Amino acid sequence: MTATKGLEGIVAATSSISSIVDGVLTYRGYDINDLALHASFEEVAYLLWFGKLPNVQELYDLKQDLDTFAPIPQTLIEQMKLYPKDTNTMAALRTAISALALYDEEADDMNRTINEKKAIKLQAQLPTIVAALSRIRQGKEPVQPQKGLSIAENFLFMLRGEQPDETSIKALDQALVLHADHEFNASTFAGRVTVATLSDIYSGVTSAIGALKGPLHGGANEAVMRMLEKIGGIDQVESYIQDKLNKREIIMGFGHRVYKNGDPRAKYLQTMSRELSEMKGNSDLYEMSVKIEEMVTGQKGLKPNVDFYSASVYTQLGIESELFTPIFAISRVSGWTAHILEQWESNRIIRPRAEYIGLHDQKYISIELR
Numbered sequence: 001m002t003a004t005k006g007l008e009g010i011v012a013a014t015s016s017i018s019s020i021v022d023g024v025l026t027y028r029g030y031d032i033n034d035l036a037l038h039a040s041f042e043e044v045a046y047l048l049w050f051g052k053l054p055n056v057q058e059l060y061d062l063k064q065d066l067d068t069f070a071p072i073p074q075t076l077i078e079q080m081k082l083y084p085k086d087t088n089t090m091a092a093l094r095t096a097i098s099a100l101a102l103y104d105e106e107a108d109d110m111n112r113t114i115n116e117k118k119a120i121k122l123q124a125q126l127p128t129i130v131a132a133l134s135r136i137r138q139g140k141e142p143v144q145p146q147k148g149l150s151i152a153e154n155f156l157f158m159l160r161g162e163q164p165d166e167t168s169i170k171a172l173d174q175a176l177v178l179h180a181d182h183e184f185n186a187s188t189f190a191g192r193v194t195v196a197t198l199s200d201i202y203s204g205v206t207s208a209i210g211a212l213k214g215p216l217h218g219g220a221n222e223a224v225m226r227m228l229e230k231i232g233g234i235d236q237v238e239s240y241i242q243d244k245l246n247k248r249e250i251i252m253g254f255g256h257r258v259y260k261n262g263d264p265r266a267k268y269l270q271t272m273s274r275e276l277s278e279m280k281g282n283s284d285l286y287e288m289s290v291k292i293e294e295m296v297t298g299q300k301g302l303k304p305n306v307d308f309y310s311a312s313v314y315t316q317l318g319i320e321s322e323l324f325t326p327i328f329a330i331s332r333v334s335g336w337t338a339h340i341l342e343q344w345e346s347n348r349i350i351r352p353r354a355e356y357i358g359l360h361d362q363k364y365i366s367i368e369l370r
């Protein structure tokens with residue numbers, strides 16, 4: 001038995017949800033480029049769960065369900081108010097999603113239709129929870145979700161407490177489409193491992209949130225923003241990045257386990273970042289990001305991943321950096337739950353082996369003699 005560090009190149013299972021072949025990302029066989037330009041996030045979520053794009057009636061029904069499920073229990077809101085105000089938002093989200101299970105009488109029901117309903121429920125409630133966490137942290141009352149809005153619009157509405165502008169809604173909706181699924185990424189794999197023991201969907205999503213939080217995965221978008229803040233301005237980019245490159249330190253938002261010639265999602269976020277900077281008449285963040293990319297790609301050949309330009313996009317949408325990774329979760333919960341449902345379709349517990357490299361033939365010595 002020989003281990004492969006980080007399971008690189010290991011095919012862990014089959015899946016029909018998304019694929020990355022020769023750098024091309026598809027959801028259920030649809031090219032991400034097509035979906036990014038034409039599909040709404042709700043259509044994409046439906047596609048991931050049910051394997052086909054919805055027709056008008058199916059999309060209408062899904063939106064009705066999302067509207068019905070979007071409010072969260074008042075008791076959960078009261079609990080969230082007791083979380084420390086300066087806590088990490090992903091840690092708070094992980095706790096809240098775990099707690100949400102306690103208010104769902106069907107949490108442990110393994111019926112397929114009921115689990116599909118729970119997937120839609122989680123998708124509907126995650127944005128409500130993230131917006132509520134943000135407002136509570138700022139000492140404000142959470143805003144109730146409004147019926148008839150898209151997930152992107154409703155989230156921005158609950159966050160800001162006022163109707164968002166069309167540009168912000170469009171940008172966020174496209175970002176949600178781009179982040180929805182990505183075959184066996186770390187958080188999806190964590191979710192699948194959890195539910196393969198026949199544990200419940202909330203446990204699977206809680207595990208996935210825990211894995212997404214890390215800066216080598218979803219947490220990188222927040223880390224990119226922290227780096228941009230630390231650099232401070234275009235004139236400091238060169239010395240800061242050069243120093244990191246010389247020290248062979250990790251630069252957040254670059255590199256990828258699967259894409260070696262660039263992440264197909266990054267260009268949309270870059271375009272979005274540029275367009276927002278042109279609209280706002282302030283291109284500082286965008287120009288800093290471009291300069292960083294020139295240096296990192298130029299010297300190391302590493303390309304920006306989905307997290308790099310999302311940082312400047314979300315900041316220009318007026319969203320605080322603590323919400324960047326939770327927004328990733330708002331999108332990815334569609335993929336996580338689709339994978340959980342797929343895992344159960346032909347389940348087997350996920351239990352690989354370890355290559356033992358520890359000591360051998362140790363003899364027990366009683367405690368007084370150690």
Ligand SMILES: CC(=O)SCCNC(=O)CCNC(=O)[C@H](O)C(C)(C)COP(=O)(O)OP(=O)(O)OC[C@H]1O[C@@H](n2cnc3c(N)ncnc32)[C@H](O)[C@@H]1OP(=O)(O)O
Pocket residue numbers: 006215216217218220248249250251252253254255256257258300302305306307
């Ligand atoms: C949604 C997402 O999860 S996208 C990824 C988000 N994560 C980040 O942006 C964090 C920064 N990036 C990284 O840490 C890595 O590129 C990962 C975690 C994404 C992928 O990790 P791996 O597949 O294990 O990359 P791996 O270590 O094989 O990289 C190859 C080489 O490039 C280097 N490298 C990879 N990414 C970076 C980076 N961002 N900055 C500097 N060097 C890097 C590695 O140090 C390694 O160098 P070496 O061969 O001299 O040891």
Ligand SMILES: O=C([O-])CC(=O)C(=O)O
Pocket residue numbers: 179181182184185186217256257258305306
């Ligand atoms: O696939 C990965 O390893 C990480 C990633 O880009 C994602 O989850 O979107």
